[in-house]
């Protein structure tokens with residue numbers, strides 16, 4: 690196979706998460722991390738009543754399900770059809786109205802323009818997925834374009850620490866990760882500002898949590914949150 694015929698990062702992510710979907714929620718670290726992301730969002734944006742929210746790279750809906758009760762509606766967007774199916778199965782099993790919570794399988798592309806028929810959001814969140822994206826500048830512009838004026842973009846991800854954070858994505862996951870070891874928060878602040886569509890950009894450490902990396906050896910990892918408001 691020629692190098693230019695190799696599947697790109699988005700395709701590799703799709704394949705990986707399509708295969709992971711049915712067992713995704715069985716990993717305690719992933720569930721704990723998603724819960725902490727949802728808690729951090731709820732702490733950050735105090736009153737979400739009436740909010741129309743997009744959960745970008747929503748996975749199986751671990752973050753959406755914790756936000757759902759606090760908002761008017763939440764739309765999950767993910768590039769993996771099987772993750773979307775798990776998300777929607779959860780919505781159905783919990784008897785939640787589809788108008789309130791639903792996921793769609795969609796690959797957002799800047800070249801496609803508006804892919805959501807004019808739909809705009811008060812809040813767009815993206816938890817633990819930016820490190821999977823090859824072009825974070827483009828994706829941040831896309832996400833900002835789907836915000837209502839005054840709406841907020843919140844991204845949560847692994848905080849880069851040269852000592853330990855590269856250990857987080859151990860194993861054979863290198864082929865689906867573009868930003869191994871996460872990001873320096875200031876790096877993402879710059880990406881937000883470079884869109885020219887976001888202001889009041891700030892970041893903070895959102896939480897830390899332990900993960901067993903080597904047998905019987907836990908490391909602490911920090912997750913940061915960056916937020917910005919649509920101009």
Ligand SMILES: C[S@@+](CC[C@H](N)C(=O)[O-])C[C@H]1O[C@@H](n2cnc3c(N)ncnc32)[C@H](O)[C@@H]1O
Nearest residue numbers: 702706723746747748751767768769816818821
């Ligand atoms: C580590 S999971 C996080 C899922 C969820 N946000 C959570 O916190 O539980 C990463 C997710 O990013 C999605 N993903 C990766 N690349 C993507 C892309 N280009 N567009 C949309 N989703 C993507 C994967 O399908 C997967 O569901």
